[in-house]
Amino acid sequence: MNRKILILADGQLGVFSAKTATSVIRYRPKEVVAVLDREYAGRNTHQILGVPAAIPIVSTVEAGLAFGPDTLLIGIAPPGGQLPQEWRDTLRACLTAGLTILSGLHTFLDEDPELAALARKHGARIVDLRRPPEDQPIAAMLARGTRALRVLTVGTDCNVGKMVAALELTATAKERGIDARFLATGQTGMLIAGGGVTLDRIPGDFMAGHVEKLVVEQGDAELAVVEGQGSLVHPAYSSVTVALLHGALPDAMILVHHAGRETVRFQDVKIPPLPEMIRRYEDALAPLHPSKVVGIAINPYGAHPEEAADTIAWAEKDTGLPAVDVVANGAGRLLDAVLRVRRG
Amino acid sequence: MNRKILILADGQLGVFSAKTATSVIRYRPKEVVAVLDREYAGRNTHQILGVPAAIPIVSTVEAGLAFGPDTLLIGIAPPGGQLPQEWRDTLRACLTAGLTILSGLHTFLDEDPELAALARKHGARIVDLRRPPEDQPIAAMLARGTRALRVLTVGTDCNVGKMVAALELTATAKERGIDARFLATGQTGMLIAGGGVTLDRIPGDFMAGHVEKLVVEQGDAELAVVEGQGSLVHPAYSSVTVALLHGALPDAMILVHHAGRETVRFQDVKIPPLPEMIRRYEDALAPLHPSKVVGIAINPYGAHPEEAADTIAWAEKDTGLPAVDVVANGAGRLLDAVLRVRRG
Secondary structure: OOOOOOEOOOOOOOOOOOOOHHHHHOOOOOHHEEOOOOOHOOHHHHHHEEEEEEEEEEOOOOHHHHOOEEEEEEOOOOHHHHOOOHHHHHHHHHHHOOEEEOOOOOOOHOOOOHHHHHHHOOOOEOOOOOOOOOOOOOOHHHHHHOEEEEEEEOOOOOOOHHHHHHHHHHHHHHOOOOEEEEOOOOHHHHHOOOOOOOHHEEEEEHHHHHHHHHHOOOOOOOEEOOOOOOOOOOOOOHHHHHHHEEEHHHOOOEEEEOOOOOOOOOOEEEEOOOOHHHHHHHHHHOOOOEEHHHHHEEOOOOOOHHHHHHHHHHHHHHOOOEEOOOOOOOOHHHHHHHHHHOOO | OOEEEEEEOOOOOOOOHHHHHHHHHOHHHEEEEEEOOHHHHOOEEHHHHOOOOOEEEEEEEEHHHHOOOOEEEEOOOHHHOOOHHHHHHHHHHHHOOOOOOEEOOOOOOHHHHHHHHHHHHOOEEEEOOOOOOOOOOOOOHHHHHHEEEEEEEEEEEOOHHHHHHHHHHHHHHHHHOOOOOOOOHHHHHHHHOOOOOOOOHOEHHHHHHHHHHHHOOOOOOEEEEEOOOOOOOOEEEEEHHHHHHHHHOOOEEEEEEEEOOOOOOOOOOOOEOOHHHHHOOOHOOOOOOOOEEEEEEEEOOOOHHHHHHHHHHHHHHHOOOOEEEEEHHHOOOHHHHHHHHOOO
């Protein structure tokens, strides 16, 4: 891909508040020409996000267009995915300039009469990453037949770093010469991978079927690393998590946890201890396919370095499994644990 | 409702093969004028299904129209919900005669150009029961605030009788003067209740939210009986089941099992023993809301009477809970068990 992306972050730039923006900047830095964010304008992405790439941050759409983008990416994912009214001016300006709009919102922008008309008028495209595929597959445990060893990242909560863990695990495997593939199941993962499916927008009956289809299609690899979503204990997103478990039927799982997080995001639910979470994931799969959590990825973002190190040490002690910060230390130990899994 | 329904069963009439047809005939017999089914034409619904109502079965759409219907109900739910090509002639004839088409298929008939044009030409309506609502609620554990005691029917498998158990429980409660409401979560339940939501067609992120919304809207009742869907151990439908658990946050559950069924429908999964299924449902709720399975509904359909009686006796012995055939014996004992639940 040779896109030149302007990212709309609108005052929310941050690792958790602008997950899509941050991830694309981290994993596709050469494709991003500028970030539009009034709050942090004048600084760069290295300073704000701590990522290697120092991409300029600008305050106006005109300043962003001066960098010659061909694509505007909406890099924020508000709960529910609605289109904030104040973004319209930006979208209008970009469509008028002929840019492609990439949107991961639940509200489909190509159904917005004004924006669709503007796109037609200026020969611009609107791509809704969350638009579900037309087909309606019913899961039937076909994932069991893949050549690939199947790995799924699972979480103690949503928004803890399951995509990053999956990407790092895939990258480490590739460095070792393994034919490993990252299977994207969310809009950000799709932007990075250039394929996949946005699971959370698919109707309930077909979610597991679409996971299965994706896994079977990529099943000729040696290692299929499936991006996890949500958490078994998140009231709103647990159904997406279960569809991943039962559609992908992973041979191994990596549990991802955010250091210091004690309750589920925006919900009145205490996150159970790691050993209980491990039991829950293994138990949910047991009647369909035997599988083990083989390692822990600890996301240290925002924690004091000492707290992060303590969390990692405690995780190893409590679970008897390797626990690592994959961004700082790589996913080598997790990959070792995955490759020790042999299917019965 | 004063509908006059012709039901399309197309050679598949049977308690399990034509769940929608059978249920509407059982619970709304006065609304059904005839059934269209070549296989069983000339007989009646009492003879074929064992239901009280003896509604005539006809072999041609012309013979069905002679009964003066105002509505054609598609009473079969094929896997995946696709429209079989051979039904087109029937739908064309009914639309031409001005009938409303009620469809629970996943394929939306009002998007079919030929059928939509015919409907417009003849002033007929096409109602797709599975069309999801426009709003996109995110579950937030609001169900906990209802006045109503919340009950959910859960299953060892899909298609075991969760809707029937919920309907019978509601009816028994009403007979005792309790303000009980049946909350429909599937297209057949919606046809019977005249409201509700077809959960399995809603995008993953909003399934639990729509359950929650339905429960909150009806939360001023004394007893809210939520129709369950799928099973925690069904690979394709488990995500819908989890959305119900985490959206409705039931105070009590009724576990429904089909006597003699040993494997999950059309899947290579052995159904776990009842005590294990009870543990699974209670465990899936535990981090969010304490809840117990308080009774078992055994669906005896197709089993020898002796096998059914044995299953019921074994269920009581294995679980220590009341187990009943709600159609034959009523839901009184299950209601007693539900009403013993007091929230902490």
